[in-house]
Amino acid sequence: xxxxxxxxxxLANSMALWHDYFGDFVxxxxxxxxxxxxxxxxxxxEKVRINTPExxxxxxxxxxxxxxxxxxxxxxxxxxxxxxxxxxxxxxxCEQFRTDVCYMNxxxxxxxxxxxxxxxxxxxxxxxxxxxxxxxxxxxVICPSDMSMIPKAFEASYYHQGPMYIRMGSxxxxxxxxxEDYLLEIGKALVPKEGKDAxxxxxxxxxxxxxxxxxxxxxxxxDVKIIDMHTLKPLDKEAIIEAAQxxxxxxxxxxxxxxxxxxxxxxEVLMESGINAKFCRLGIPDIFPSYGDPLKLRDKYGxxxxxxxxxxxxxx
Numbered sequence: 001x002x003x004x005x006x007x008x009x010x011l012a013n014s015m016a017l018w019h020d021y022f023g024d025f026v027x028x029x030x031x032x033x034x035x036x037x038x039x040x041x042x043x044x045x046e047k048v049r050i051n052t053p054e055x056x057x058x059x060x061x062x063x064x065x066x067x068x069x070x071x072x073x074x075x076x077x078x079x080x081x082x083x084x085x086x087x088x089x090x091x092x093x094c095e096q097f098r099t100d101v102c103y104m105n106x107x108x109x110x111x112x113x114x115x116x117x118x119x120x121x122x123x124x125x126x127x128x129x130x131x132x133x134x135x136x137x138x139x140x141v142i143c144p145s146d147m148s149m150i151p152k153a154f155e156a157s158y159y160h161q162g163p164m165y166i167r168m169g170s171x172x173x174x175x176x177x178x179x180e181d182y183l184l185e186i187g188k189a190l191v192p193k194e195g196k197d198a199x200x201x202x203x204x205x206x207x208x209x210x211x212x213x214x215x216x217x218x219x220x221x222x223d224v225k226i227i228d229m230h231t232l233k234p235l236d237k238e239a240i241i242e243a244a245q246x247x248x249x250x251x252x253x254x255x256x257x258x259x260x261x262x263x264x265x266x267x268e269v270l271m272e273s274g275i276n277a278k279f280c281r282l283g284i285p286d287i288f289p290s291y292g293d294p295l296k297l298r299d300k301y302g303x304x305x306x307x308x309x310x311x312x313x314x315x316x
């Protein structure tokens with residue numbers, strides 16, 4: 001694959017892209033219904049409300065009801081997208097998604113804004129969300145790592161059978177990494193950069209930090225492979241095993257708690273495979289993070305660009 005030169009990367013607002021795209025997405029797929037918990041502007045379903053009001057439902061601040069209603073609509077043949085803030089849609093409605101949706105393997109998609117640290121603070125930040133849904137049977141968890149992946153993720157979700165969580169980022173200072181078109185397959189990792197000295201496995205919009213770290217390390221003669229593990233579940237185990245065998249060093253980077261997220265999933269694969277590889281997890285430590293700019297908070301908690309560089313060097 002080909003990735004953009006650092007000087008060509010433009011940071012943008014992924015929420016604006018989601019807003020413009022999702023309204024057209026619902027309009028073009030007649031069996032799609034959008035629900036929200038009184039957050040149509042904040043979670044980018046306002047265009048759906050305007051364009052296709054007959055397939056837009058504001059359930060109010062009642063996420064449990066929203067997911068229960070979505071299950072009923074799915075049983076009637078609809079593909080239902082429930083959009084809210086990440087901890088609200090995955091934690092307040094956790095039991096309903098597990099029992100009403102996953103247990104019956106229904107076509108309901110949770111869409112969570114603020115996956116990871118945000119300037120809205122820990123109550124509105126998705127710190128444990130992906131890990132919670134990952135633990136539910138029949139579930140799928142996908143997190144776009146690049147602005148160009150947002151439309152691809154939604155299109156892939158339309159054809160996916162069963163429950164899904166689409167984890168979005170903070171919405172600001174996110175941009176494009178890939179310089180050419182690519183095929184997004186659920187459960188199939190992408191490799192934006194090959195390397196032989198170590199592997200950085202990224203999940204979500206922190207891919208940008210992984211690429212920046214790899215470019216910095218290349219200037220010091222360290223050749224780093226990057227794996228874009230956009231799908232946390234089902235996990236691309238083959239990509240992990242191949243990287244561990246070829247580079248012998250694995251660093252995982254996620255805008256999520258280091259417990260029960262990408263790092264935990266990769267560690268499970270490595271232990272079960274019996275491969276002897278050095279391993280390091282980077283992500284949100286066992287704390288409730290403070291308020292602030294997401295990029296600065298990544299640096300503060302050690303999983304920004306410098307943290308990745310230091311982690312790779314420590315394994316060499």
